[in-house]
Amino acid sequence: xxxxxxxxxxxxxxxxxxxxxxxxxxxxxxxxxxxxxxxxxxxxxxxxxxxxxxxxxxxxxxxxxxxxxxxxxxxxxxxxxxxxxxxxxxxxxxxxxxxxxxxxxxxxxxxxxxxxxxxxxxxxxxxxxxxxxxxxxxxxxxxxxxxxxxxxxxxxxxxxxxxxxxxxxxxxxxxxxxxxxxxxxxxxxxxxxxxxxxxxxxxxxxxxxxxxxxxxxxxxxxxxxxxxxxxxxxxxxxxxxxxxxxxxxxxxxxxxxxxxxxxxxxxxxxxxxxxxxxxxxxxxxxxxxxxxxxxxxxxxxxxxxxxxx
Amino acid sequence: xxxxxxxxxxxxxxxxxxxxxxxxxxxxxxxxxxxxxxxxxxxxxxxxxxxxxxxxxxxxxxxxxxxxxxxxxxxxxxxxxxxxxxxxxxxxxxxx
Numbered sequence: 001x002x003x004x005x006x007x008x009x010x011x012x013x014x015x016x017x018x019x020x021x022x023x024x025x026x027x028x029x030x031x032x033x034x035x036x037x038x039x040x041x042x043x044x045x046x047x048x049x050x051x052x053x054x055x056x057x058x059x060x061x062x063x064x065x066x067x068x069x070x071x072x073x074x075x076x077x078x079x080x081x082x083x084x085x086x087x088x089x090x091x092x093x094x095x096x097x098x099x100x101x102x103x104x105x106x107x108x109x110x111x112x113x114x115x116x117x118x119x120x121x122x123x124x125x126x127x128x129x130x131x132x133x134x135x136x137x138x139x140x141x142x143x144x145x146x147x148x149x150x151x152x153x154x155x156x157x158x159x160x161x162x163x164x165x166x167x168x169x170x171x172x173x174x175x176x177x178x179x180x181x182x183x184x185x186x187x188x189x190x191x192x193x194x195x196x197x198x199x200x201x202x203x204x205x206x207x208x209x210x211x212x213x214x215x216x217x218x219x220x221x222x223x224x225x226x227x228x229x230x231x232x233x234x235x236x237x238x239x240x241x242x243x244x245x246x247x248x249x250x251x252x253x254x255x256x257x258x259x260x261x262x263x264x265x266x267x268x269x270x271x272x273x274x275x276x277x278x279x280x281x282x283x284x285x286x287x288x289x290x291x292x293x294x295x296x297x298x299x300x301x302x303x304x305x306x307x308x309x
Numbered sequence: 310x311x312x313x314x315x316x317x318x319x320x321x322x323x324x325x326x327x328x329x330x331x332x333x334x335x336x337x338x339x340x341x342x343x344x345x346x347x348x349x350x351x352x353x354x355x356x357x358x359x360x361x362x363x364x365x366x367x368x369x370x371x372x373x374x375x376x377x378x379x380x381x382x383x384x385x386x387x388x389x390x391x392x393x394x395x396x397x398x399x400x401x402x403x404x405x
Contacts, residue, residue: 079368
């Protein structure tokens with residue numbers, strides 16, 4: 001049973017997604033929740049923030065808190081290797097298609113970056129379902145949005161391919177009936193695979209759309225550019241039926257104005273990380289920041305403590 | 310006597326079967342070409358990136374590719390006849 005809540009931190013490059021997600025993770029871990037922070041951002045700032053060398057194996061940072069970093073290149077390589085092996089197993093005339101050459105350049109194809117992140121996300125969800133929270137530090141806007149829209153876009157293609165394949169199978173069945181040929185007992189493998197893919201993408205789409213399973217936090221700064229991009233992110237997410245869970249106003253100074261944010265994101269809860277004079281690097285500094293601002297954060301988040309029974 | 314009748318009956322049945330098979334084959338000839346065309350379209354749709362066509366997200370093509378050897382072969386064959394669609398159509402309808 002999957003009980004982990006996925007919390008994503010999205011936003012424009014440089015707004016503080018990594019710092020906000022690190023602070024949020026430390027805060028939840030201190031409250032007693034089992035937390036895994038996952039860096040999906042190729043920039044991998046979590047290693048610098050926690051001053052630890054992270055990899056794809058979880059590293060315990062503090063009680064209840066572990067961290068991992070996803071290596072996109074590794075996932076792309078692994079995926080292409082799997083496909084290549086399957087082709088080698090099933091094709092009889094492989095060399096005729098010159099596929100070797102095709103595979104050497106395919107790793108640069110657009111679209112594989114976000115798919116690598118999706119594969120990593122699925123694996124993490126499966127392997128760490130016992131955690132209370134999976135906190136994802138997302139890459140900047142463009143890749144982040146492609147990640148969330150991948151299931152919906154893929155489903156559009158899948159539905160069309162499925163319809164065409166069904167038509168092909170109907171025609172094939174008609175021919176076998178007229179010709180009195182024995183019908184193939186094994187169902188069409190391509191159709192089976194398309195159905196399998198449809199289920200996979202539908203599950204992902206449902207996960208992203210379910211507010212109990214997925215919480216998207218939009219990090220923004222009190223400046224025009226970050227604010228404008230945030231609005232575009234919200235609109236792009238709404239187009240694929242994904243709703244924002246809360247906004248995180250980072251680096252807020254005392255004289256910063258909340259009015260614009262309040263007006264635009266009416267009804268969306270907001271948390272506010274004040275500007276810190278000390279750089280938020282190292283677990284100790286994150287803890288110190290939370291000591292000063294923890295009460296304030298607790299009020300804004302109103303998360304009940306975990307049920308440890 | 311019985312053996313001769315049996316032999317004649319078997320021959321008639323056998324001739325009937327051949328006629329039946331030919332008739333059934335002729336009946337589905339057009340459907341078969343239509344099916345081949347649909348399989349080709351399916352191949353081009355899924356593996357369009359091979360030939361510079363708009364293609365689905367790369368992972369869909371890659372996930373289906375190991376199961377589509379037949380479609381790939383068909384696509385390659387179709388390349389040979391792509392320049393003579395009318396001739397192909399005439400051949401489907403057995404004209405000329």
